[in-house]
Amino acid sequence: MPVSSSQPYHSVAFNPHPGKGELTLLFSGQEQTKPQHIVGPQVLDYHLIHYVVSGRGTFRCMGKEYQLTRGSSFFIFPGELVGYSSDESEPWSYRWLGFKGPRADEYLNVMGISQHKPVAVTRNDRKMRALFHQLEQTLHQRQPHCDMQAQGYLRLILAQYAQDLVANTAPHGEASGIQQQVEQAIRWLTFQYHQPISIEQMAQSLGYHRTHLSKMFKQHTGLSPMSFLLKIRMERAKLLLHEPLTIEQVASSVGFTDPLYFSKQFRKWYGRSPSEYRQDHTANPYDCSQ
Known part of the structure; x- marks a missing residue:
């Protein structure tokens, strides 16, 4: 039909x-x-x-x-x-x-x-x-x-x-080759953010020199690889705070072994604690702009 x-x-x-x-x-x-x-x-x-x-x-x-x-x-x-x-x-x-x-x-x-x-x-x-x-x-x-x-x-x-x-996204010259390296690093971070990872591990896994990868990454994204990783973790944490999970579970899900350190980083990033954020946004699961 x-x-x-x-x-x-x-x-x-x-x-x-x-x-x-x-x-x-x-x-x-x-x-x-x-x-x-x-x-x-x-x-x-x-x-x-x-x-x-x-x-x-x-x-x-x-x-x-x-x-x-x-x-x-x-x-x-x-x-x-x-x-x-x-x-x-x-x-x-x-x-x-x-x-x-x-x-x-x-x-x-x-x-x-x-x-x-x-x-x-x-x-x-x-x-x-x-x-x-x-x-x-x-x-x-x-x-x-x-x-x-x-x-x-x-x-x-x-x-x-x-x-x-x-x-x-067919490559055109050296610039595109570098862009592909950065995109590959972004994908790696996106899928590994919940693990306790380091730049050395990422560079070794992707087969690039640590200094070269960090330099190219910041040029194309405006952030260092670790700052970008923190950004991914914080964005993911915001979404998980709309779920029926404890703060400890949210912290663990985004790669933090210490919930207190997670809460400190979350406050630095968003200006409020995870608990305060959850209280302010329980009414709208899509209000993730703040």
Whole structure:
């Protein structure tokens, strides 16, 4: 049944025989939303990709808003507080897929997708729509072998995203090469922020000299790597303070072994303690601007 551009429509197909490999496809679906259709705020325990077929909408993640139209995609990561809503006059239609797996973050990281960079623009709209359609149709068949076929479509979709992202950020000379090094360091920090890490560890892991990496990082971001790491941790802590967690649990979740030191850093960064921040913002889970 085709999706109408004017009549709301919803369809979803679940994987009847999900495997347990490095990537596991859970479900796929599509929807023509109503005007101002709202989802969230919510936290998921799996990865979710939405591909916008038509219309307009807003995606909210990590305290930021992204305005998305046809050909755009937004990526939801496990444990992140997110929400999204369709436009009032041009409600969007999108296709989606959900997956999980021990290497899911790694695949997205290589593509340049993270919680801090959760959107992408597709160059080959026709091919991407076809892949999502074929994936959903495969799951609707509910055959014993459909998991293997669905896994194939999942990898083709991720490969298409990777191809488009590489094409959109193709290097041009030395400056782009340095930019790639900095972006790689940012991705590393984004995925390791909850660990007790150092610049030496990051430089060794990425294969760069510590002094060179620190210099290039500050030139491109305006912050030292450790200041940038603290920024990531504080932004993440703000979001976690909207959750039913103790201050000690929030501190541990963002890489602090000492909750008192965490509270001191949080006060330096935002001008109030974690407890005061929580009391001031319990009414609005998206009010992360202060």
